Amino acid sequence: MKLQPVRTFSQLLERAQKEKTKKVAIVCAENDIALKALASAVAKKIARPVLIGDENNIREKISALDLTAELSTATFFQARTVEQAAEYAVALGRNGKVDILLKGNLRTDQLLRAVLHKEKGLRRGELLSDILLYEDKCSGKTRLVGITDGGLTPQPNLQQKIALIRNAVPVMQALGISRPKMGLMSATESISEAVPSTVDAQKITEKAGELFTDCDVFGPLALDNALLKSAAEAKGISSPVAGAVDCMIAPNIEAANMTAKAVKYIGGSTCAHVIMGAQIPVLIPSRVESAEDKLYAIALGVLIDAD
Structure with a gap:
């Protein structure tokens, strides 16, 4: 069963x-x-x-x-x-x-x-990375959501972001999520050369079908439209990943670390994390x-x- x-x-x-x-x-x-x-x-x-x-x-x-x-x-x-x-x-x-x-x-x-x-x-693996889980209640129902990498990879390049996804998938699958939704995060869902993380997200998303067989990947996503279906719909984002992200792939260590500490110390969520790779x-x-x-x-x- x-x-x-x-x-x-x-x-x-x-x-x-x-x-x-x-x-x-x-x-x-x-x-x-x-x-x-x-x-x-x-x-x-x-x-x-x-x-x-x-x-x-x-x-x-x-x-x-x-x-x-x-x-x-x-x-x-x-x-x-x-x-x-x-x-x-x-x-x-x-x-x-x-x-x-x-x-x-x-x-x-x-x-x-x-x-x-x-x-x-x-x-x-290709690199070690930290995956943190917290109890997210944005959808009105509690669920465990992941954030990576807030501890080890300061400024991941394109290949390292792919490795971060691969390290995080087994964590989400261990929770019983057979095909996790992985969101490539940025400050905006709009692609702009002025925000390099959006360009990386676009490149990975375009090749996701070739790169990954065990998860769905999409980006760029901002925090609101990663976690809230209503925000994704308001922005016209049609991906099934949008508004339902299981694990957020942050653009850098600062974004991941600050997001993780915000959900813990401002949001009051319990957290647990693990090093993979x-x-x-x-x-x-x-x-x-x-x-x-x-x-x-x-x-x-x-x-x-x-x-």
Whole structure:
């Protein structure tokens, strides 16, 4: 029986609970919020804990947080330095010993340096990219919408935008959207040489039938006519993607990052995001994200990695 698409984060968690439990490794696990999130994931039976870092310090953290029971089955890997922890984590992922990596008490660049190592890393695709999900209510019904790339690709060129689409499609399909609608975003839906992102969007849209077999792609779209059918109709945009975008491909990192933070901090939406383009899902939540946000990110990783 075909499953209905996941529309909320609570549904995301419920769907993840139906999948095989995944080994989730916290890299530099001396981090309160990451430990709380993983403990919750273990309690929800979606994760088996792997903790990388200074074992004594991690155990002290676990005890202080009163998480001893939840994390009693954890496997520990001793690492004295941040670099060593990141290298161990990547090696475990490369060898199939862990299924998902979760950033702990280290910087994103420190983890990604190991992930991107030419000989020992986890890179699989053309590039790594960040896909963020939030609960969108523009249509009057809640649904999960993606935004990419607000974390890794500063100024994507034409080929990189194509790669961003390809990285994002499996995320949306993991939610049960068999043929996701991908919107190439700009400040305007009108094509203008003065706004280069509109020209890129036009070029990709014209070749979309040749480039993509598993999604529908259209652009340029502005934010309103990407999410609202009424706005798309008012502007005379007839594409089925317009007004119903599942994932927004932003023109640059600034647009993606600011849009993502706006929906979270101004709109009040819960968010979860994942790095794609590696052999396994890599979760790099920011330091200000809550344990709940990180729990949903773990659940998202479970669905993406589902057998």
